Every structure is written in C-alpha cells, then in structure tokens.
Amino acid sequence: MADQQSTEGITVTLNGGQTTISGHDTLPLLHVLREVLGLKGTRFGCGQGTCGACTVIVEGKAVTSCDLPLEAVRGKRIETVECLAAGGATHPLAEAVLACQAAQCGYCLPGILMAAKALLDREPDAPDARIREALDDNLCRCGAHLRILRAVRLAGEVMTAATDR
Known part of the structure; x- marks a missing residue:
C-alpha cells in the first residue's frame, strides 16, 4: 500500500447526510461502504464491475462500487440500498419487491434495486424495455427476473401515482 495516497478526508453526501471518510484515494468505494462505514447492504460479487452486485447510485447514476476509487466520489451524492428504508419509511421499490415475491437468494438484489431506483427516480413510468435495459448489467442466477x-413496474406505478396527486 506504499503507492496509495492517504486522504485527509473525503466528504460525500451519503444517503442524505454528509459524511467525511478517511482512507486511501484508490480504495474501492465498496470497501469503504462495507468495512469502514459498516453499510453491509452493498454486496461484493466479482470485484471487476461486471456482475452488478455492488451497484450504488452516484449523482443519480447507477455505478458499480467495487471498481470505483474513493477519490472519484469526492463531494458527490451517493445512495446505497440502505436508503430504501431510511428514516423508518420503506421505499415503494422495496415494498414492491416484497409484494411480488421478487427476492430469491437476495445476493444480487441490492444492486438490482439500486439500478432500478436510479431509473425510476428519472423515469417512474419507464416501459418494460427501459427497465430491462437498466437492469441488464445486473446478474441474477436465481431466475427471479420476471418477478423483479x-x-x-409496480414501484414505478406507485411512484407515478404519488406524483400525480
């Protein structure tokens, strides 16, 4: 680790609150979330950014966190799967997954939920083709794709109805 630069502290907005993180500039965001901040919802999958298990939202965009260096998120807004139950309120996406029995083993689900949230935050009435496209980089071996x-889709309908009121 002699070639890594230590940071004085990188400030981010994490799940709605300001957080300052000390560590090495090149440390993957996934490691910081899980091991430094104790947010265990984001999963380690492949470690190469190809399976989607570690997907989080940075500045409104779904990104893999296993290959994203800490320095890259300086001053940015980050959301992890824990935001879906922040403040005691359950996000419509989490409720819809339960209602549709879309969770199987649950390992890939945090990444899928964050990819879906990034889409629904921009486009709650997204058609199936857009949903499939948004989830395309997230691998699920359990075969729960249709329920997901x-x-x-159900979460998008709920979110659209809530904004129409």
Missing part, C-alpha cells in the same frame, strides 16, 4: 421486472 414486475416489482420495478
């Missing part, structure tokens, strides 16, 4: 698709 239904859940994302």
Whole structure:
C-alpha cells in the first residue's frame, strides 16, 4: 500500500447526510461502504464491475462500487440500498419487491434495486424495455427476473401515482 495516497478526508453526501471518510484515494468505494462505514447492504460479487452486485447510485447514476476509487466520489451524492428504508419509511421499490415475491437468494438484489431506483427516480413510468435495459448489467442466477421486472413496474406505478396527486 506504499503507492496509495492517504486522504485527509473525503466528504460525500451519503444517503442524505454528509459524511467525511478517511482512507486511501484508490480504495474501492465498496470497501469503504462495507468495512469502514459498516453499510453491509452493498454486496461484493466479482470485484471487476461486471456482475452488478455492488451497484450504488452516484449523482443519480447507477455505478458499480467495487471498481470505483474513493477519490472519484469526492463531494458527490451517493445512495446505497440502505436508503430504501431510511428514516423508518420503506421505499415503494422495496415494498414492491416484497409484494411480488421478487427476492430469491437476495445476493444480487441490492444492486438490482439500486439500478432500478436510479431509473425510476428519472423515469417512474419507464416501459418494460427501459427497465430491462437498466437492469441488464445486473446478474441474477436465481431466475427471479420476471418477478423483479414486475416489482420495478409496480414501484414505478406507485411512484407515478404519488406524483400525480
């Protein structure tokens, strides 16, 4: 680790609150979330940014956190799967996953939920083709794809109805 630069502290907005993180500039965000901040919802999958298990939202965009250096998120807004139950309120996406029984083993689900949330935050009435496209980089070996698709669609309907009021 002699070649890594230590930071004085990187400030980010994490799940709605300001957080200052000390560590090495090149440390992957996934490691910081899980091991430094104790946010265990984000999963380690492949470690190469190809499976989607570690997906978080940075500045409104779904990104893999296993290959994203800490320095890259300086001053940015980050959301992890824990934001879906922040403040005691359950996000419509989490409720829809339960209602549609879309969770199987649950390992890939945090990344899928964050990819879906990034889409629904921009486009709550996204058609199935857009949902499939948004989730395309997230691998699920359990075969719950159709239930996940239904859940994302249901969450979008709930979110659209809430904004129409």
